Amino acid sequence: MRVTLVTLAAAVAALAAATPARAQGGGAPPFELVPPIPPADLPNYCVYENRVYSLGAGLCLGRTGYTCVPPTGPTTGNRAFWTGKDDQVFTRPQCP
Numbered sequence: 001m002r003v004t005l006v007t008l009a010a011a012v013a014a015l016a017a018a019t020p021a022r023a024q025g026g027g028a029p030p031f032e033l034v035p036p037i038p039p040a041d042l043p044n045y046c047v048y049e050n051r052v053y054s055l056g057a058g059l060c061l062g063r064t065g066y067t068c069v070p071p072t073g074p075t076t077g078n079r080a081f082w083t084g085k086d087d088q089v090f091t092r093p094q095c096p
Contacts, residue, residue: 042079043071055080058093065092 037045037052046053046068053059057068059082066082067090086092 044080046080046082056090060093060095063095065095067092
């Protein structure tokens, strides 16, 4: 019985020593959070990689340019979206 308790205590001590201490409520979260966008403002912003972009913003992914455009109706969920096509108002960026 005593050997079991000593072994258990040694295991707990080893585990505690191997686990880094973390301050409560301190430090950055393990991932970035998207800034909250009120539902009424969703038609005005696009999100990519947890970053918020306004209408007309351009983005290059490889050699393809994308533009944040306003929603076209319920088919886009009434949210702004990224498009790789030319828009009447916003032009796509020229990607090298």
